[in-house]
Amino acid sequence: MGIDKKIKAGDVRAASRLIRDIEDSIPAAKVTIKSIFSLTGKAQVVGITGSPGVGKSTLVDGLIEASRKKEKTVGVLAVDPTSPFTGGATLGDRIRMQRHAEDPGVFIRSLATRGSLGGLSKAVGDAIHVMDAMGKDMVLVETVGTGQQEVEIIHYAHTVLVILVPGMGDEIQAIKAGIMEIADIFVINKADRDGASKLQRELMAMLDMSRIAPGGWRPPVITVGSSFKPDDFEKDVGRLSATILEHYEYLVKSNLIGDRLRRKTIHELNxxxxxxxxxxxxxxxxxxxxxxxxxxxxxxxxxxxxxxxxxxxxxxxxxxx
Ligand SMILES: Nc1nc2c(ncn2[C@@H]2O[C@H](COP(=O)(O)OP(=O)(O)OP(=O)(O)O)[C@@H](O)[C@H]2O)c(=O)[nH]1
Ligand SMILES: [Mg+2]
Incomplete structure (x- = not known):
């Protein structure tokens, strides 16, 4: 069986190998990437971004669980924008969703850049294509919000989640520095901490000031309590999962999905x-x-x-x- 057929059939080994080759810029990967392009475009791609340690992986883990309950298959791409100068530390120890590793409906991979000329952006796009071609219903892409990287995710995702936590001080600064524009949904994580309601008020005030076209999407602010209280956490993540679906439905109903697809396509061509x-x-x-x-x-x-x-x-x- 050709590798493209294997990917289509959801072959985990073939897909893992391909993603590794993409990461390493192996020329042969390009041939496969070309051959799977026609299989892509079905998955809902969700970007999850925020500063280091805000709980992105923990949320992704919860979102996997919520999707699996609805019988949806999930691909997860954890993007590690490792500087070529620090030498490509693996994400393994930071991935908090390994409990899903045995589930055939879940495919989790991390992607690091080693400073190749092609950059991380193209590799991310290609790896999303692989998961999409495997037939995953949803692809969750975790990126650390440092500098350029979180803005990149907007080129690939239908829905972008920006995760904030109370008490970081610099969060509102980060929002002002451009994250505001890319968020489709805000998540205030670890919302049982001091300062959660202040952060929520500040966010709401900022949203009130931003221009939202009539009938447009106003990014909802979802609060998620501590993951150390599993019952509450599960309920909150369930709400978040429903909101992600709502956003996708909004894109479809308003025909904005076509605009996003065009934007993504232009970016990919570039x-x-x-x-x-x-x-x-x-x-x-x-x-x-x-x-x-x-x-x-x-x-x-x-x-x-x-x-x-x-x-x-x-x-x-x-x-x-
Ligand atoms: N108190 C508290 N800690 C949490 C919560 N969620 C996650 N953590 C902890 O915060 C730390 C970071 O969580 P991760 O989910 O790995 O955060 P991340 O944003 O993916 O981190 P990076 O990928 O390193 O940027 C871990 O030690 C978690 O156990 C929460 O709701 N409350
Ligand atoms: Mg993480």
Whole structure:
């Protein structure tokens, strides 16, 4: 059986291997990725983002449970934006959903970047495609909200959850710095802590100020109590799970799902163009030392970035400019 057929049949070993090859930028993975593209587009993709330690994995674990109760199959991608300088620590010890590892309806993988030129973004998109092609009803993507990464998730997810906890102080700052725009649902986690209602009030005030088109989606604020009180936690996560579904239904009913799909498709095409056109050129520039020479020319003000880019385009992309 070809690997694409295996993926379609939900073969865990084939899918795991493919995701590892995607992570390592193995050229053969590209062939499989191409062949499974037509199988994608069915899963609901949910991004879960927030600062380190806010309880994302614990929530994902709860959401898996809620989905399995509804007989839905789930893929989970935990994205670890490991800096190439710290050397790719594994997420294993931080993944809190291993109790689902034996369930054939659940497929959990982590994805780390090793600083490849292709970047994490394309790998995330491809790994989501793998889980989608496997036939998972829902794909949950956990990303740590540090800098660029959480904004990236919006390109891939139908629904983005931004997780906040009371008492971090910097949360509202983070919201102001751009997270606000990407959230479809806010979650105040560990809501039994001091400051939860203050955080909720601040969030609500901010939502009141933001422009929401008539009939548009106002991001709900869901509070989730401590995971150490399992009964309450389960009930809260059940509410969250229902809200995620509601958001998807809203996207379908309002036809916004088409806009999201278009945005995602454009982003994917951009990433593919980058990897097929820019990267090969960059590789040559690096290996021939041309890039270094260009940097020197810029430092000595002998040239400027625009002119150098035009020189490169003329040399390597003949006929295009
Ligand atoms: N007090 C309290 N602790 C919690 C709760 N939920 C999670 N934790 C703890 O917070 C820590 C981090 O939880 P995770 O779910 O791993 O958080 P995360 O956001 O996935 O963390 P990273 O992936 O490292 O960014 C763990 O020690 C959890 O046991 C909660 O509701 N209350
Ligand atoms: Mg985690």
């Amino acid at each position: 990433e593919a163009l980058r990897s097929s056109i820019l990267e090969p050129v960059l590789r040559v520039l690096v290996s021939t030392g041309e890039l270094d020479r260009m940097v020197e020319r810029l430092l000595s003000k002998e040239s400027d970035p625009c002119s150098l880019a035009e020189e490169v385009a003329e040399k390597y992309l003949q006929g295009c400019i």
